[in-house]
Amino acid sequence: NAGVTQTPKFRVLKTGQSMTLLCAQDMNHEYMYWYRQDPGMGLRLIHYSVGEGTTAKGEVPDGYNVSRLKKQNFLLGLESAAPSQTSVYFCASSYGGFSYEQYFGPGTRLTVT
Amino acid sequence: AQSVAQPEDQVNVAEGNPLTVKCTYSVSGNPYLFWYVQYPNRGLQFLLKYITGDNLVKGSYGFEAEFNKSQTSFHLKKPSALVSDSALYFCAVRDAGGATNKLIFGTGTLLAVQP
Numbered sequence: 001n002a003g004v005t006q007t008p009k010f011r012v013l014k015t016g017q018s019m020t021l022l023c024a025q026d027m028n029h030e031y032m033y034w035y036r037q038d039p040g041m042g043l044r045l046i047h048y049s050v051g052e053g054t055t056a057k058g059e060v061p062d063g064y065n066v067s068r069l070k071k072q073n074f075l076l077g078l079e080s081a082a083p084s085q086t087s088v089y090f091c092a093s094s095y096g097g098f099s100y101e102q103y104f105g106p107g108t109r110l111t112v113t
Numbered sequence: 114a115q116s117v118a119q120p121e122d123q124v125n126v127a128e129g130n131p132l133t134v135k136c137t138y139s140v141s142g143n144p145y146l147f148w149y150v151q152y153p154n155r156g157l158q159f160l161l162k163y164i165t166g167d168n169l170v171k172g173s174y175g176f177e178a179e180f181n182k183s184q185t186s187f188h189l190k191k192p193s194a195l196v197s198d199s200a201l202y203f204c205a206v207r208d209a210g211g212a213t214n215k216l217i218f219g220t221g222t223l224l225a226v227q228p
Contacts, residue, residue, distance in 0.1 A: 004156070048215075087196050092157075102157075102164060104149075106154075
């Protein structure tokens with residue numbers, strides 16, 4: 001099993017450009033999450049999904065959109081990138097909700113200039 | 114509101130010595146507590162969790178953590194540190210009875226084990 005995979009691994013965007021980060025999991029997990037990791041701030045939840053076709057806002061959702069059209073995939077979109085969105089983005093999945101251990105992908109390092 | 118604190122940005126320990134990485138939390142109800150480890154340029158990996166039951170929780174790679182309700186702490190411990198344990202460690206908490214459906218992560222503690 002590949003577990004949780006993320007593409008791309010690195011990306012540089014100019015302010016105002018858009019992009020989509022793809023997350024895929026092969027563990028048949030219901031829950032999927034998008035986090036951002038910034039120095040000295042730990043991980044912060046952007047959006048999450050409790051199942052195919054559902055999405056919900058996390059702690060820092062502004063400037064991001066998500067979609068979960070298939071159970072195994074969770075997409076994170078930036079419609080108009082800003083320098084404040086420079087970060088490392090992690091996708092995770094879990095069998096159940098927030099009481100279950102989460103499995104993380106390797107991350108995407110995004111720089112917005 | 115739920116919160117978690119890792120008071121030490123970095124912990125230094127010699128190989129073979131015991132290690133402790135501290136975590137304190139604040140929730141309104143009963144806590145669900147987790148430890149994760151992050152190696153350089155990798156995603157987080159689950160180490161152990163406390164939901165209920167025995168206050169001493171054993172996890173992966175020889176790590177354990179002790180839940181202390183009175184001190185609202187969940188410190189990570191290992192009897193004998195290895196150089197390969199050097200990594201960034203995150204404590205996380207969820208309020209079992211809270212209305213907020215999320216897991217709060219601490220800011221992380223960098224563990225450096227010297228040979």
